Amino acid sequence: MRRFRSLLIDQADIRIPGLSVMTFALHRHLAEHEAIAPHRHRWCQALLYLSQQGRQAVDGAAVQVNPGTLILMPPGVAHAFRRSGRAAPLCLMINFRVRRARSRSVAVCSLTRSELSEIRHHLARLIRLQQTPGDALAWEGATLVLLTLMLCLRTAGWLGQEAGATAIRPSRAISGLLAAMPMAGSLAETVQRSGYHRDHLNRLVRGETGLSLGQFRARQRLIRAKELLTHGVRVGEVANAVGLPDQGYFARWFRRQTGQAPSAWSRRPRAAQP
Structure with missing residues (x-):
């Protein structure tokens, strides 16, 4: 049926x-x-x-x-x-x-x-x-x-x-680079540290993760922001922690990604938060 x-x-x-x-x-x-x-x-x-x-x-x-x-x-x-x-x-x-x-x-x-x-x-x-x-x-x-x-x-x-x-894990070099990538600062610093041209590095990262370098950092920022908000951290502190210290900009960015304001997300029951 x-x-x-x-x-x-x-x-x-x-x-x-x-x-x-x-x-x-x-x-x-x-x-x-x-x-x-x-x-x-x-x-x-x-x-x-x-x-x-x-x-x-x-x-x-x-x-x-x-x-x-x-x-x-x-x-x-x-x-x-x-x-x-x-x-x-x-x-x-x-x-x-x-x-x-x-x-x-x-x-x-x-x-x-x-x-x-x-x-x-x-x-x-x-x-x-x-x-x-x-x-x-x-x-x-x-x-x-x-x-x-x-x-x-x-x-x-x-x-x-x-x-x-195991086939989708990033190679050791790319994995180490992504793990050490700071939330704040310019992506140019990460590119310079890698020793690759930016376009080539993006191809390597996309080949390993399916995302460009910028998309990968944006996703990591969102994961971290959700985690901190879930644990009751203030919005301003969360914004600083993910490298977006302008609280207003962070709030607009978070709403674009999730459809909700950071303050609304933090008030949701944990069982309802993906």
Whole structure:
């Protein structure tokens, strides 16, 4: 018995070397179904929650689901879902097969506000294409589906992963450079310390992490800011700690990334904070 209503494409049938996408669908959990029982698939699955909240059980671990939560699972992983509150969550579900799928690890992460905005843009375009006669949906739609999946794979660390979690760890030199990169100051200092031209260093960092040097530091800043706010550190002190000492600028930056003011984030119950 179906426990959700499909709002977009059900069958994608997109194939490129090493990757095939079978299903790309927006699902709205039906109001009369509060939970989805544990189940497994013979394929990989990406679940991106776009609205509301819930609890996802993944391979025995409980995961708090919020808008922007992304879960990537290789074949055979048991998972289940229970919504929080009365509103039905909206979820993007992508079923796909990828080379060496069973060597990959479960990934749970949160998309930034800009990443989530990019995916919403792709979905809006797909919905408009469905109303357009001709081959536009098949041609441009396939590109949008792949762009969306690639963004999810890159964010979760799956892009370029070939043989288990160790395959996505940065090399020792790049790992050491990123670990020592200060939150404050100019990125030029990190580039100079590396001994590489900036463009080349960005290619190395992107190859290891899926992000440019600036994007990597922005993500580390956001992780640190959330951690400090969760523990009740004052907004001004958090701004200094992540290298953005202008409290007003920090507040605007944090809101762009999360959709919330720092003060509002710090007041949230810890169980609701991704």
